[in-house]
Amino acid sequence: xxxxxxxxxxxxxxxxxxxxxxxxxxxxxxxxxxxxxxxxxxxxxxxxxxxxxxxxxxxxxxxxxxxxxxxxxxxxxxxxxxxxxxxxxxxxxxxxxxxxxxxxxxxxxxxxxxxxxxxxxxxxxxxxxxxxxxxxxxxxxxxxxxxxxxxxxxxxxxxxxxxxxxxxxxxxxxxxxxxxxxxxxxxxxxxxxxxxxxxxxxxxxxxxxxxxxxxxxxxxxxxxxxxxxxxxxxxxxxxxxxxxxxxxxxxxxxxxxxxxxxxxxxxxxxxxxxxxxxxxxxxxxxxxxxxxxxxxxxxxxxxxxxxxxxxxxxxxxxxxxxxxxxxxxxxxxxxxxxxxxxxxxxxxxxxxxxxxxxxxxxxxxxxxxxxxxxxxxxxxxxxxxxxxxxxxxxxxxxxxxxxxxxxxxxxxxxxxxxxxxxxxxxxxxxxxxxxxxxxxxxxxxxxxxxxxxxxxxxxxxxxxxxxxxxxxxxxxxxxxxxxxxxxxxxxxxxxxxxxxxxxxxxxxxxxxxxxxxxxxxxxxxxxxxxxxxxxxxxxxxxxxxxxxxxxxxxxxxxxxxxxxxxxxxxxxxxxxxxxxxxxxxxxxxxxxx
Amino acid sequence: xxxxxxxxxxxxxxxxxxxxxxxxxxxxxxxxxxxxxxxxxxxxxxxxxxxxxxxxxxxxxxxxxxxxxxxxxxxxxxxxxxxxxxxxxxxxxxxxxxxxxxxxxxxxxxxxxxxxxxxxxxxxxxxxxxxxxxxxxxxxxxxxxxxxxxxxxxxxxxxxxxxxxxxxxxx
Numbered sequence: 096x097x098x099x100x101x102x103x104x105x106x107x108x109x110x111x112x113x114x115x116x117x118x119x120x121x122x123x124x125x126x127x128x129x130x131x132x133x134x135x136x137x138x139x140x141x142x143x144x145x146x147x148x149x150x151x152x153x154x155x156x157x158x159x160x161x162x163x164x165x166x167x168x169x170x171x172x173x174x175x176x177x178x179x180x181x182x183x184x185x186x187x188x189x190x191x192x193x194x195x196x197x198x199x200x201x202x203x204x205x206x207x208x209x210x211x212x213x214x215x216x217x218x219x220x221x222x223x224x225x226x227x228x229x230x231x232x233x234x235x236x237x238x239x240x241x242x243x244x245x246x247x248x249x250x251x252x253x254x255x256x257x258x259x260x261x262x263x264x265x266x267x268x269x270x271x272x273x274x275x276x277x278x279x280x281x282x283x284x285x286x287x288x289x290x291x292x293x294x295x296x297x298x299x300x301x302x303x304x305x306x307x308x309x310x311x312x313x314x315x316x317x318x319x320x321x322x323x324x325x326x327x328x329x330x331x332x333x334x335x336x337x338x339x340x341x342x343x344x345x346x347x348x349x350x351x352x353x354x355x356x357x358x359x360x361x362x363x364x365x366x367x368x369x370x371x372x373x374x375x376x377x378x379x380x381x382x383x384x385x386x387x388x389x390x391x392x393x394x395x396x397x398x399x400x401x402x403x404x405x406x407x408x409x410x411x412x413x414x415x416x417x418x419x420x421x422x423x424x425x426x427x428x429x430x431x432x433x434x435x436x437x438x439x440x441x442x443x444x445x446x447x448x449x450x451x452x453x454x455x456x457x458x459x460x461x462x463x464x465x466x467x468x469x470x471x472x473x474x475x476x477x478x479x480x481x482x483x484x485x486x487x488x489x490x491x492x493x494x495x496x497x498x499x500x501x502x503x504x505x506x507x508x509x510x511x512x513x514x515x516x517x518x519x520x521x522x523x524x525x526x527x528x529x530x531x532x533x534x535x536x537x538x539x540x541x542x543x544x545x546x547x548x549x550x551x552x553x554x555x556x557x558x559x560x561x562x563x564x565x566x567x568x569x570x571x572x573x574x575x576x577x578x579x580x581x582x583x584x585x586x587x588x589x590x591x592x593x594x595x596x597x598x599x600x601x602x603x604x605x606x607x608x609x610x611x612x613x614x615x616x617x618x619x620x621x622x623x624x625x626x627x628x629x630x631x632x633x634x635x636x637x638x639x640x641x642x643x644x645x646x647x648x649x650x651x652x653x654x655x656x657x658x659x660x661x662x663x664x665x666x667x668x669x670x671x672x673x674x675x676x677x678x679x680x681x682x683x684x685x686x687x688x
Numbered sequence: 689x690x691x692x693x694x695x696x697x698x699x700x701x702x703x704x705x706x707x708x709x710x711x712x713x714x715x716x717x718x719x720x721x722x723x724x725x726x727x728x729x730x731x732x733x734x735x736x737x738x739x740x741x742x743x744x745x746x747x748x749x750x751x752x753x754x755x756x757x758x759x760x761x762x763x764x765x766x767x768x769x770x771x772x773x774x775x776x777x778x779x780x781x782x783x784x785x786x787x788x789x790x791x792x793x794x795x796x797x798x799x800x801x802x803x804x805x806x807x808x809x810x811x812x813x814x815x816x817x818x819x820x821x822x823x824x825x826x827x828x829x830x831x832x833x834x835x836x837x838x839x840x841x842x843x844x845x846x847x848x849x850x851x852x853x854x855x856x857x858x859x
Contacts, residue, residue, distance in 0.1 A: 254762055277743045281760060358689075
């Protein structure tokens with residue numbers, strides 16, 4: 096408490112004044128002038144201490160200064176607002192941040208209650224994970240919601256729009272950052288001038304620019320701006336960090352910013368400050384990529400089921416197709432096309448020998464249903480051994496006396512049969528696909544029995560002609576420059592021999608004579624003389640083979656034609672042909688006479 | 689690197705955009721020019737000692753429909769008044785713009801008389817030149833079409849600004 100002067104003190108001060116007046120008299124004003132001259136110097140030495148002492152003494156300094164300070168601040172606000180804002184900026188930023196933090200805490204608490212009341216599947220899932228992680232539900236929800244990454248940070252000089260420093264996440268350089276900085280400043284100026292000033296008389300400022308892919312967060316300060324290019328949904332944390340960085344930049348580089356003349360070198364060290372703003376939440380990003388919402392799970396489940404169904408159906412169809420393809424192994428059946436579209440639609444295109452099993456029977460035998468089969472069937476003549484044997488059995492039914500032997504896919508006939516039936520049977524077998532040198536052996540078929548006396552001469556003649564025709568149709572083909580009788584020819588020779596032996600009794604009964612003409616030929620290659628000799632040798636070799644089988648040499652005439660100059664066959668005419676010359680029996684001379 | 693903000697001012701159609709079009713690096717579409725009234729390009733000039741990057745603010749032409757955009761002049765290290773030597777009126781408009789600009793800034797001003805590949809519609813006599821020359825720190829006769837004096841102008845601006853800076857340091 097300031098002490099009040101006592102009556103004794105007041106009395107002594109008055110005494111001093113009287114003594115001073117008596118001593119100095121009229122020269123008092125000289126003393127005052129002298130003191131006044133030194134007053135500024137003298138007072139400056141004790142001003143601070145005097146203010147301090149007086150404030151302690153009676154607290155009057157505050158009262159005196161308060162209106163002065165208020166007036167000065169008011170004057171600054173009215174006339175030098177930018178400077179005042181620059182000076183107060185770091186303090187105000189901190190105060191605002193505390194206020195905003197308090198507000199956000201309250202807001203998050205309320206949001207927490209709202210989210211806790213929600214009963215979505217995602218909410219329940221997050222609640223479980225938050226409980227497992229030991230954090231509050233709101234915190235976990237926030238971490239799941241905010242997925243972002245700050246890609247670039249630009250520090251821009253406010254007045255000139257020039258780039259002071261740029262940093263980016265991938266260190267790709269700043270090829271266009273300077274242009275973007277200037278253009279952003281121009282746009283900001285454009286916005287500032289295009290809209291009305293706010294209540295405080297300050298121009299409007301761009302705070303953010305958003306596109307489909309990223310957002311630009313702009314933090315304007317009195318001398319510089321910090322701009323962040325953010326991918327994703329930037330949380331408040333990014334904005335807070337930008338604000339902190341901006342304040343720090345102003346605190347550390349205020350002088351450089353005010354004296355900026357285009358040289359960005361002094362701001363090189365601001366890189367570390369700006370890098371603090373390159374925030375991201377890649378961890379939560381990874382988590383999010385691994386988690387799917389329940390509709391996605393349902394959709395994925397449906398897709399998996401559908402795929403599984405398709406695979407099972409395809410597998411089933413393949414199995415069914417494999418089973419049906421076994422039909423192709425069946426004798427007398429050729430599978431042309433099979434298309435299994437499902438168990439309810441099978442397209443089947445086959446060729447079937449009439450002696451083969453029917454498709455219906457085969458399906459029934461194999462436990463398959465014909466209901467879904469759309470069958471397209473055409474007939475053909477099969478030479479499958481099983482079908483041939485089946486066919487031969489049917490042909491040989493009328494001849495129970497004959498023995499049938501089926502060995503190595505060759506039909507061996509034995510026993511005796513009259514000539515007429517023999518020819519009939521052999522003709523039928525030939526039509527059915529049997530050939531003497533391939534799959535038929537009739538050598539054990541007994542010698543031809545005499546034709547019954549009551550047989551008509553016309554029938555005998557018919558059989559005789561048939562045999563002659565068959566013998567005449569025989570041709571032995573030779574290799575180039577070869578005259579050798581091959582084993583393959585032996586079968587044919589055997590057949591010819593049998594036909595001739597059948598011919599002999601018939602000729603006798605019909606009163607006819609016959610001779611076998613064996614004719615050789617050769618192709619056009621080589622000289623004519625050699626070819627003639629070659630053709631003759633071929634014919635002689637065939638004749639000799641027949642003689643060895645038992646034919647009479649007298650009834651055989653051998654000739655060689657040499658080379659055949661015939662356009663189409665001249666090059667391959669390496670053969671021996673047979674012909675039968677038939678004449679009526681010569682009547683004895685005496686008798687005729 | 690030293691960066692300098694340079695503004696291009698002038699009446700409509702004097703060739704401001706053409707003047708810098710072939711000599712600068714830019715990423716922005718010219719639609720910016722008509723929508724917000726400015727487009728920024730850059731030009732790096734190599735001086736003997738170092739490089740100077742000029743940020744060229746091509747400001748939309750000023751005429752009876754487009755008033756002078758003072759806001760874009762803020763912080764400029766220099767500005768170029770571009771006039772068209774085939775249109776006498778463009779010189780008068782250029783002087784008017786220069787007068788307006790001088791109310792906002794005292795930075796160096798450069799006069800570029802453009803389209804010197806075409807016949808001139810006016811020619812300054814000595815008195816006129818004497819009255820006009822002191823208004824500008826540098827003046828050039830340029831052609832955006834042939835490129836004449838364009839590089840030289842940017843180089844001279846860079847040297848002027850860099851020289852000013854050195855003088856600042858020495859004084």
